[in-house]
Amino acid sequence: MHELDAHLGGRRPFGLGYWPMADDDPGVAVQRESIRLVSPDGALVRGVLWTPPSGTPWKTAVILSHPRGDFSVHYACPLLAAAGYAVLGFGTRYMNNDIDCLHEQCIVDVQTAHDEMRRRGADAVVLLGNSGGGSLMALAQAQLGIGDGWIGIAAHPGEGVFMLQVIDPSVADENDPFATVPELDMYEPDNGWRPWPEPCTYDPAWLARYRAAQVDRVARIDAIAKASIAESVDAGQRVRGLDKAGDVAAWREQRRRAVFTQYLTIYRTLADPAYLDLSIDADERPMGSLFAFPDPFEANYGRGGLARTMTARGWLSTWSGLSSHAKLADTMPRVTVPTILVHPTADTEIRMRQAKEIVDSAGAADTTYVELAGAPHYLEGHRREALAIVADWLGARFA
Numbered sequence: 239m240h241e242l243d244a245h246l247g248g249r250r251p252f253g254l255g256y257w258p259m260a261d262d263d264p265g266v267a268v269q270r271e272s273i274r275l276v277s278p279d280g281a282l283v284r285g286v287l288w289t290p291p292s293g294t295p296w297k298t299a300v301i302l303s304h305p306r307g308d309f310s311v312h313y314a315c316p317l318l319a320a321a322g323y324a325v326l327g328f329g330t331r332y333m334n335n336d337i338d339c340l341h342e343q344c345i346v347d348v349q350t351a352h353d354e355m356r357r358r359g360a361d362a363v364v365l366l367g368n369s370g371g372g373s374l375m376a377l378a379q380a381q382l383g384i385g386d387g388w389i390g391i392a393a394h395p396g397e398g399v400f401m402l403q404v405i406d407p408s409v410a411d412e413n414d415p416f417a418t419v420p421e422l423d424m425y426e427p428d429n430g431w432r433p434w435p436e437p438c439t440y441d442p443a444w445l446a447r448y449r450a451a452q453v454d455r456v457a458r459i460d461a462i463a464k465a466s467i468a469e470s471v472d473a474g475q476r477v478r479g480l481d482k483a484g485d486v487a488a489w490r491e492q493r494r495r496a497v498f499t500q501y502l503t504i505y506r507t508l509a510d511p512a513y514l515d516l517s518i519d520a521d522e523r524p525m526g527s528l529f530a531f532p533d534p535f536e537a538n539y540g541r542g543g544l545a546r547t548m549t550a551r552g553w554l555s556t557w558s559g560l561s562s563h564a565k566l567a568d569t570m571p572r573v574t575v576p577t578i579l580v581h582p583t584a585d586t587e588i589r590m591r592q593a594k595e596i597v598d599s600a601g602a603a604d605t606t607y608v609e610l611a612g613a614p615h616y617l618e619g620h621r622r623e624a625l626a627i628v629a630d631w632l633g634a635r636f637a
Contacts, residue, residue, distance in 0.1 A: 261621035262313045264320035267291050273326065277350040281343070285328025285351065286310040288319035297637035299324040299360035300389070301351045304371040305344050305397065305556060306336045313621050314366060314391070314628070321629035324360065326351055336545065337501075338552040341377055341564040348378040352385065362386040362636045366628075369615065370397050372596075373564040380572035387635060388602075389628055390579040392615050394588045395596060396565035401545060401557045404527075406506035406538060407451030412459065415505040415539065422451050424511045425535050431514070434533040437525060438514035445511060445518065453560070459504065460558050463550035466500035473498075500550045504557075507543035508534050512589070519589040528586050528615050570599040578606040578631050580624050582613030606631060
């Protein structure tokens with residue numbers, strides 16, 4: 239039995255005795271410390287450092303984050319701390335603010351957290367990426383060379399790659415949320431849709447056209463974003479050639495164009511036919527989406543979905559599957575440290591095929607792939623099992 243399993247046998251209270259889920263309770267008095275760091279470029283990085291019970295030494299640190307999520311209280315933190323590891327869960331400078339999220343800046347924050355754990359005496363620092371944090375941590379390892387190991391838990395192929403499979407390609411006009419090309423609408427009865435909770439059936443040939451149209455829509459949004467950025471850059475070059483004192487009106491006009499930031503409103507981003515047709519990339523997932531309540535049709539037009547409002551550069555860096563550098567197909571070949579991916583087979587957002595591709599593309603000689611049968615994206619009911627697997631994997635490779 240691993241140390242984690244032994245620790246988790248009891249139901250002893252910790253702190254206020256409250257945990258969002260029973261699975262999160264470490265069962266022992268792990269320690270917590272509020273952390274505030276400043277990155278080299280002046281950004282604030284905040285989190286919580288979880289360490290084993292008082293008097294228990296640690297030598298290996300695990301750091302985890304997400305481009306916009308607060309991972310300071312992630313379920314992995316107390317469970318891995320109970321197993322004997324220091325765990326720093328933190329939020330990047332874009333925590334709870336996806337609008338201008340730049341992955342190229344997020345990895346600076348990851349470097350900051352990594353260096354802090356080295357400063358505190360860690361012999362090894364392992365990067366843990368959960369969900370959208372997987373592509374963030376892989377980008378950090380690939381571009382900065384930090385981290386002695388890479389852990390993925392329900393990690394998808396990249397936020398932009400994810401957007402490619404969920405964006406609605408039937409949008410006919412980016413300025414009109416209701417403008418629709420019926421032949422490309424997965425919520426059109428003639429294409430196989432049936433009202434919730436009836437299952438839907440989509441023809442494979444139609445699905446192939448649908449996937450191609452999703453790429454086309456992302457390319458169109460990319461073109462809008464790139465044109466806006468190019469205009470700002472050109473204006474910046476023009477303003478440098480102007481005499482502010484001699485022609486203040488012309489200087490003012492080019493100056494405001496140079497600093498201008500276009501905001502994109504991206505409607506209908508919850509339209510993956512696999513949500514309603516379970517024969518597509520069949521696995522153990524239920525019908526529906528993680529972001530739907532419960533019907534993806536309503537969320538596609540309502541408040542659900544992702545990337546609804548983005549700056550041009552934020553879209554290109556984070557949510558464009560064509561332009562973002564944070565895609566695991568590109569970064570995993572450069573992740574050469576020991577690698578493990580734990581995939582929940584009932585995840586509504588990540589297909590088993592994609593999870594296997596992530597591991598298969600890794601540049602590491604030491605790779606491990608584990609499936610959690612029947613587990614959903616957030617691992618409810620499977621968290622102890624998942625973190626016991628991770629703790630065993632860590633214990634076999636690090637102090």
